[in-house]
Amino acid sequence: MKKQLEEILKNGLAQIEVAADLKQLDDVRLKFLGKTGELTTILRGMKDVPAEERREVGTLANSVREQIEAALSQKLADLENEKLRLDMEKEKVDITEPSTGTKRGALHPLTRFNNKFMELCVEMGFTVIQTPEIETDYYNFEALNVPKNHPSRDMQDSLYITDTILMRTHTSPAQVHAMETLKPPFKIVCPGRVYRNDDDSSHSPIFNQFEALVIDENVSLKDFMIMVREMAERLYGKDVKMRVRPAFFPFTEPSIEIDATCQMCHGKGCSLCKGTGFSEFFGGGIVNPKILEMSGIDSKKYSGFAFGPGIDRSVMITNKIPNIKYLFRNDMRFLKQMR
Ligand code: PHE
Numbered sequence: 323m324k325k326q327l328e329e330i331l332k333n334g335l336a337q338i339e340v341a342a343d344l345k346q347l348d349d350v351r352l353k354f355l356g357k358t359g360e361l362t363t364i365l366r367g368m369k370d371v372p373a374e375e376r377r378e379v380g381t382l383a384n385s386v387r388e389q390i391e392a393a394l395s396q397k398l399a400d401l402e403n404e405k406l407r408l409d410m411e412k413e414k415v416d417i418t419e420p421s422t423g424t425k426r427g428a429l430h431p432l433t434r435f436n437n438k439f440m441e442l443c444v445e446m447g448f449t450v451i452q453t454p455e456i457e458t459d460y461y462n463f464e465a466l467n468v469p470k471n472h473p474s475r476d477m478q479d480s481l482y483i484t485d486t487i488l489m490r491t492h493t494s495p496a497q498v499h500a501m502e503t504l505k506p507p508f509k510i511v512c513p514g515r516v517y518r519n520d521d522d523s524s525h526s527p528i529f530n531q532f533e534a535l536v537i538d539e540n541v542s543l544k545d546f547m548i549m550v551r552e553m554a555e556r557l558y559g560k561d562v563k564m565r566v567r568p569a570f571f572p573f574t575e576p577s578i579e580i581d582a583t584c585q586m587c588h589g590k591g592c593s594l595c596k597g598t599g600f601s602e603f604f605g606g607g608i609v610n611p612k613i614l615e616m617s618g619i620d621s622k623k624y625s626g627f628a629f630g631p632g633i634d635r636s637v638m639i640t641n642k643i644p645n646i647k648y649l650f651r652n653d654m655r656f657l658k659q660m661r
Pocket of ligand 1 (some may be wrong): 481491493494571605606607628630
């Protein structure tokens with residue numbers, strides 16, 4: 323039996339030595355120390371060893387087991403270290419390799435303008451909201467006092483989805499959503515895409531507007547003009563000139579159109595402003611009391627003003643973009659120039 327044990331020790335250590343991976347090593351472990359392993363079988367047979375030899379053989383058997391276990395764990399550590407070394411070798415990054423250069427992205431000019439205007443509005447106390455691009459006839463027209471026979475209600479001018487659902491033709495439905503859901507006083511601004519059945523070099527079926535609405539007690543046209551002046555100065559500088567023309571919108575009364583110093587020629591007169599030195603800034607006015615009442619606001623207590631600048635034109639002028647379509651085509655050649 324002693325001989326057998328010495329044999330096991332010799333073979334065991336030799337096989338552990340040559341195990342090439344974790345799987346092979348585990349096979350060796352099972353072969354000697356597993357439930358039916360060679361050493362296990364011998365230890366189980368100890369009861370048949372004559373009593374006088376048992377002590378000696380037992381000590382030897384234990385020592386063999388300890389040596390095999392020690393060799394197994396040493397080999398296990400070696401194999402794991404080797405695997406780690408190989409993995410690191412494989413994943414090595416050559417930090418001395420020259421880079422191919424990173425391509426710098428940039429915000430779209432519309433996004434840049436939008437961000438600038440939104441920042442300005444937030445500084446002035448407005449809350450930014452967003453309302454759906456697909457609207458019902460009620461929010462886009464009816465609640466804004468747009469009469470049944472108004473041309474914008476026609477298929478020729480608006481993009482309908484069904485008889486009563488259409489792509490919003492302006493951001494003004496945001497006024498109705500705000501009045502229905504917020505408690506005055508409030509100041510909201512809603513940026514967004516709007517859609518019209520229009521298509522030439524200065525008109526696109528998709529374009530962008532903001533809707534701003536201020537509702538409070540005792541709001542007058544004077545307050546509106548002060549705010550507009552402030553906005554124009556912050557956008558175009560202190561020396562901006564403004565002029566006001568009467569206008570008509572069914573949802574504001576009175577309605578005005580505001581022009582500001584032409585940003586193309588800075589007031590000198592050019593083809594864009596037809597020599598006047600002014601270009602349209604935006605339309606707006608005092609909210610028609612009828613609109614307030616329809617949306618559940620007491621028009622005896624509250625009044626307000628609303629305005630809705632289009633932004634594509636300003637972006638075209640400041641970036642010298644000749645055709646509005648460039649803004650929507652995602653053409654890299656154009657976008658690279660706009661960085
Ligand atoms: N919605 C109007 C348009 O698209 C602009 C506007 C907004 C006018 C708010 C008055 C008040 O032309």
